[in-house]
Amino acid sequence: MTSKFRRAGSAVAIVAALGLALSACGGGSDSGSDGEGGGDTSSITFIPKNLGNPYFDASDTGGQKAAEEIGTTWKQVGPTESTPDSQVSFINTATQQRAGALVVSANDPTAIGDALEEARNAGTKVVTMDSDTEPQFRDVFVSQADAAGIAKSQVDLIAEQIGDAGEIAILSAAANATNQNEWIKLMEEELAANHPDIKLVDTVYGNDDDQTSFDKTAGLLQSHPNLKGIISPTTVGVAAAARYLSDSEYKGKVALTGLGTPNQMREYIKDGTVKSFALWDPEQLGYLSAYAADALASGDIEGKEGDTFEAGDLGEYTVGADGVIVLGEPTVFDESNIDDFDF
Ligand code: RAM
Numbered sequence: 001m002t003s004k005f006r007r008a009g010s011a012v013a014i015v016a017a018l019g020l021a022l023s024a025c026g027g028g029s030d031s032g033s034d035g036e037g038g039g040d041t042s043s044i045t046f047i048p049k050n051l052g053n054p055y056f057d058a059s060d061t062g063g064q065k066a067a068e069e070i071g072t073t074w075k076q077v078g079p080t081e082s083t084p085d086s087q088v089s090f091i092n093t094a095t096q097q098r099a100g101a102l103v104v105s106a107n108d109p110t111a112i113g114d115a116l117e118e119a120r121n122a123g124t125k126v127v128t129m130d131s132d133t134e135p136q137f138r139d140v141f142v143s144q145a146d147a148a149g150i151a152k153s154q155v156d157l158i159a160e161q162i163g164d165a166g167e168i169a170i171l172s173a174a175a176n177a178t179n180q181n182e183w184i185k186l187m188e189e190e191l192a193a194n195h196p197d198i199k200l201v202d203t204v205y206g207n208d209d210d211q212t213s214f215d216k217t218a219g220l221l222q223s224h225p226n227l228k229g230i231i232s233p234t235t236v237g238v239a240a241a242a243r244y245l246s247d248s249e250y251k252g253k254v255a256l257t258g259l260g261t262p263n264q265m266r267e268y269i270k271d272g273t274v275k276s277f278a279l280w281d282p283e284q285l286g287y288l289s290a291y292a293a294d295a296l297a298s299g300d301i302e303g304k305e306g307d308t309f310e311a312g313d314l315g316e317y318t319v320g321a322d323g324v325i326v327l328g329e330p331t332v333f334d335e336s337n338i339d340d341f342d343f
Contacts, residue, residue, distance in 0.1 A: 041123070043073040044293045045094040046103045046286070049131065049177070050082040050208060054261055055235040056105070058343045059130070059286030063103065066290035069312050072100070074290060082174045082208045084108035091115040095122050101293035103286075104138075105130040108176040113137040125296035125303075129289040130282075131179035139296050139303035140323040142289045144280045145330045147179075150233070151186030153278050153330060154257065155195065158229045161255035161275055165197035166228035169220045171241055171258075173208040173234040183233050201227070206237045213240035221250055232258035238277060242268035262333050262341035269338050276334040283343055285327055288314055292325055 046063050048056035060076040067074035077093075079086035084107050094102055095118055102119055106112060106128055116126050116137040129142040144150075158168055170187070172180045184203060191198055201224050206213025213236055221227060232238035238258035242265060245251050251273050260277045268274040288311050295301045295309035307319040317325050333341065 040073055040100065041098055042100040042294070042297055043075070043097075044101045044103060044290055044297070045090075045097075045099045046074060046076045046289075047078045047087050047090050047094075047105070048076065049078070049105045049107050049174070050086070051076075051078050051080055053208060053236055054264060055282045058261070058282040059105075059289070062283035062286030062288075063290040064286075065283075066287045066294075066312055070290070070294050072294060082107045082177070084111035084174075084176050087112050088115045091119055095119040095124055098122065099124050100297035101125040101127060103127045103129055103142075103289045103293050104133075106133045106178055107131070107174055109134050109178045110137075111176070125293060127289050127293045127296065129285060131177055133178065135322050138323070140292055140319060140325055142285065142292055143324050143326045144179075144282075144285055145328060146326060147182050148186050150259070150278070150330060151183045152190050153332065154183065154231050154233055154259070155187050155190045155198075157257040157276050157278065157332070158231050158255060159195055159198060161257065162198070162228040164195060167199050167201045167224055167226050168229040168231060169202040169204065169224060169227060170200065171213060171216055171220065171230055171232040171234075171237045172203060172205050173237060175205045175207075177208075180233050187231065187233075206232075206234070206240065208234055208236040210236060210240050213237040214244050217241040217244040221248075221254065227254055229255035229257070232256065232260075235259060235261050235264060235279070238274075239264040239268075242273050246271055246273040259330075260333075261343055262338050263343060265333065266338050269333070269335055276332055278330045278332045280327055280330045281343060284314065287312065288317065288325070288327055292317070 063074045077090050120126055126138040127140055128138045132141040204216045206216045232241050238260040241256055246268055256274050257277050259279050291311035301307035301309050303323045305321050308316055311317050319325055
């Protein structure tokens, strides 16, 4: 921890403590409603793509932990559906409440741009995490891992499972999601460059909704009788697809991989529906995002390339080109290690 950071951190803690004493109520977290916490200029508001996704609940836990360490407040609010502008009203409320910083996983690269601009004009710092907006709308983007590395690992996993040949499909999240669309573009490039015998026959969107993703899986299997594998680069999609496959004639015949949480995928690894999948730690992503948000809100960093800040247990991070901060490398989960993880 730099001394500069320590000073900023304790100032934030004092402001937060005063805020709590004045309002004589517990700080915000996890309610899913906007609350009335107004005017705590060190507070951090987390707006995931949608509520009810264990992935974002894990990020919320990490953010909350970091906020406690820092001595500020953190709360999660957000829409029930991951549609392009469903986050706008939550951003506007946080702006009116003069939140110190927003941490947002964007459902669309531009639809929330005006609302974020207003927030920043009012002095609220903006961190995108997990799924970015266009760079002009935020101060920094906390990225889970290098996008090309994620895409390559998804393609490598399916190639390994289907003998590097045959038809595959992608079951994605929302059609406009910045993160999934970037990974899909890079997966297509990777397939074209290194896997000439794999044919991507369809890409469908489950909107990070369990039932929609389940139904889209059924649709893919019906429309493509020769399908050999599915890649689902969304924790909601891959779990729903695994549930469908595990109880169908396709179990063990159609391969499935993607980005999933070990807790949601464990039973499908154990029952043989899924051989391997990947992810980073979403709790760490929330934790790092909260530290980045606080470093911006306290004036410790501006979000410029080369700025450094301390992120608690994770150590020091440096802001890279275009304001991007990268958490680390994804992990591949299979039968041999799935029980070592709990998120
Ligand atoms: C879902 C969301 C999130 C994505 C993960 C892999 O939870 O779409 O944005 O990063 O999957």
